[in-house]
Amino acid sequence: MRPATLTIMNHVVRGLVAVILATAPWAACHAAAPSAAITPSYAQVLPAQAVHFATSLPGPVVWQVNFVTGGAPATGTIDAAGNFIASRTAASPAAVTITAAQLGTSGLQASATLTLLSQAQTGRVWYVATTGRDTNPGTQAAPWATLQRAANLAGAGDTVWVGGGVYSALVNFTRSGTATAPILFSSAPGATAIIDGTGLATPGGQAGLFTLANISHVIVQGFEFRNYTSASRARVPVGIFINGAGDGVQIINTHIHAITTTAPTTATLCASDALGLAVYGSSVAAPITNLVISGNEIDHLHTGCSESLTLNGNVQNFLVTANDVHDTDNIGIDAIGFERTAKNPLVDQARDGIIRGNLVRNITSLGNPDYGAQYAADGIYVDGGTRIVIEQNRISNVDLGIELASEHKGRLTSYVIARNNLVTNDTSNGISIGGYGAARGGTDHCSILNNTLVGNDRQSTGSGEFQMQFHATNTVFANNIVAGLPGRLLVHNATLNAVLPVALDHNLYFSTDGAALAPFQWNAKHQKGFAAFKTASGQDSASVFADPMWVNATAGEYTPQAGAPALALAVGGNLGADLNGTPLPQTGPISAGAIQP
Numbered sequence: 001m002r003p004a005t006l007t008i009m010n011h012v013v014r015g016l017v018a019v020i021l022a023t024a025p026w027a028a029c030h031a032a033a034p035s036a037a038i039t040p041s042y043a044q045v046l047p048a049q050a051v052h053f054a055t056s057l058p059g060p061v062v063w064q065v066n067f068v069t070g071g072a073p074a075t076g077t078i079d080a081a082g083n084f085i086a087s088r089t090a091a092s093p094a095a096v097t098i099t100a101a102q103l104g105t106s107g108l109q110a111s112a113t114l115t116l117l118s119q120a121q122t123g124r125v126w127y128v129a130t131t132g133r134d135t136n137p138g139t140q141a142a143p144w145a146t147l148q149r150a151a152n153l154a155g156a157g158d159t160v161w162v163g164g165g166v167y168s169a170l171v172n173f174t175r176s177g178t179a180t181a182p183i184l185f186s187s188a189p190g191a192t193a194i195i196d197g198t199g200l201a202t203p204g205g206q207a208g209l210f211t212l213a214n215i216s217h218v219i220v221q222g223f224e225f226r227n228y229t230s231a232s233r234a235r236v237p238v239g240i241f242i243n244g245a246g247d248g249v250q251i252i253n254t255h256i257h258a259i260t261t262t263a264p265t266t267a268t269l270c271a272s273d274a275l276g277l278a279v280y281g282s283s284v285a286a287p288i289t290n291l292v293i294s295g296n297e298i299d300h301l302h303t304g305c306s307e308s309l310t311l312n313g314n315v316q317n318f319l320v321t322a323n324d325v326h327d328t329d330n331i332g333i334d335a336i337g338f339e340r341t342a343k344n345p346l347v348d349q350a351r352d353g354i355i356r357g358n359l360v361r362n363i364t365s366l367g368n369p370d371y372g373a374q375y376a377a378d379g380i381y382v383d384g385g386t387r388i389v390i391e392q393n394r395i396s397n398v399d400l401g402i403e404l405a406s407e408h409k410g411r412l413t414s415y416v417i418a419r420n421n422l423v424t425n426d427t428s429n430g431i432s433i434g435g436y437g438a439a440r441g442g443t444d445h446c447s448i449l450n451n452t453l454v455g456n457d458r459q460s461t462g463s464g465e466f467q468m469q470f471h472a473t474n475t476v477f478a479n480n481i482v483a484g485l486p487g488r489l490l491v492h493n494a495t496l497n498a499v500l501p502v503a504l505d506h507n508l509y510f511s512t513d514g515a516a517l518a519p520f521q522w523n524a525k526h527q528k529g530f531a532a533f534k535t536a537s538g539q540d541s542a543s544v545f546a547d548p549m550w551v552n553a554t555a556g557e558y559t560p561q562a563g564a565p566a567l568a569l570a571v572g573g574n575l576g577a578d579l580n581g582t583p584l585p586q587t588g589p590i591s592a593g594a595i596q597p
Helices: 014-022 147-153 530-537
Strands: 042-045 050-052 061-065 076-078 083-085 095-102 109-116 125-128 159-162 165-167 171-173 183-187 193-196 206-213 218-221 224-230 236-243 250-252 255-261 275-281 288-294 297-299 309-313 315-321 324-328 333-336 351-356 359-363 378-383 386-391 394-396 400-405 412-414 417-419 422-424 429-433 442-444 447-449 452-454 466-468 475-478 481-483 491-493 502-505 508-510 519-522 525-528 550-552 557-560
Touching: 061 076, 095 288, 109 250, 109 288, 125 147, 147 159, 147 171, 147 183, 206 218, 206 224, 224 236, 236 255, 236 288, 255 275, 275 288, 275 315, 309 315, 333 351, 359 378, 378 386, 386 412, 400 442, 429 452, 491 530, 519 530, 525 530
Parallel strands: 042 109, 125 159, 159 183, 165 193, 171 206, 183 218, 193 224, 206 236, 218 250, 224 255, 236 275, 250 288, 255 297, 275 309, 288 315, 297 324, 309 333, 315 351, 324 359, 333 378, 351 386, 359 394, 378 400, 386 417, 394 422, 400 429, 412 442, 417 447, 422 452, 429 466, 447 475, 452 481, 466 491, 475 502, 481 508, 491 519
Antiparallel strands: 050 083, 061 095, 076 083, 095 109, 519 525, 550 557
């Protein structure tokens, strides 16, 4: 997938970049990588069951359920000592995330995932080990040798423990669990089972190290996937491949890396492909639904023209949470529609999902042979999806932070809410909406609320912090903090729209250019200074231009200080919780930006 970018890329030498960043030190901060553990990292829990969590995270921490401090009765609650009590009611999808977060906004946190069960599991327990034999009975004393043997025999409610070591095989899951009795495939406690694709073929043209085709109620937990590659444009390697239809699949705490394509290609072909974790809802009759992708690390991929983590086609009611996607050469997280993955356009659209609490960092298409000299890799991209919430994500040092668009003429990304996200240090822009050409799709009825955009467009592409392109309608950009580098556009409306593309208000803008010189663009015309922009656009009447007065921006602490201009600038509403897990009020004034004081 080639994300939208209208502006012509202007390459800046590294020395000049260093000088520019030095003039605004808060712009160079990266989201911190996870460096602590939480125990247990995975568990299955019953209604009202208690679980105690501990963390190695240093310093004071706050405990959260689904990235809300203390949780809530509907999702489960957790106290300051890490004692969790599960909800008495069912969740859909059937999982929650437990997070220990260091106080502040640096992003240092550790997460665990819980699968919510309605009844205790009574199935059998099977064992796989590198020292086993498939003629064995699959017991702990006499384990099987291959996961394929387990995938062929494990039934509803069963657990498969896989011993540590390296397994070289493609695994095709053939049996499903049930809603009340899922099948768990997991690395054995204290071990990591490694699925290594070195030298393996890609049957059928596209294959995963794990493939779950038309599979329901299977949980994959705690594996490492690596070294799966193709040198042919006709062969697509995938770390984990979920396709067809299915209900209740969960992918938890896996590490997917070194999935690559080396197929010959050029920037005009966009023809080589590899994917880390791919979900293709290809059935018209039924979706892939109640999907959970949680706590995974996906990194160091060469994906060609594809994505690191993608949900494509007839995929409905999904949760993508607490994943760390980094150091890849194309899109980090993508929710896609209208690619004819499912042949009926009425269902060919990722929808009704949540993308929450992910860390997306260090992603660029520069040097990717399918892109050449382009900064075109999104951190989080909704390409034709609908009714999706993107919240509490930390996105840093990618090309385009968040993009809401569509690549197909007459098709739209619609009814997406992007709120309480921190987007920093990107090479091209912070947030972009609208199709990248007049013959492409667009954006409709989306809301971009309470985000903090800092120091983006490092490579002076002209995209700026917030970019509007073709066919954007009925969208709101409000309650955000936009802090740009010197000379970079704070707002970039690139097209001559007859209809207002976006309503903007209650935002805080800042750059060291100053209010009188800061650059904006409206209807493809440059506007010098904030006052000129407001006059030309008729927007942002309640917005201000001022220093955000953060606590310690050089350390990534983007919390407003006492007396900061963002305080009480914004208005409450359906805004969820801020980046630190503080629930936001439905009414009354709040702070602009992703972090409340």
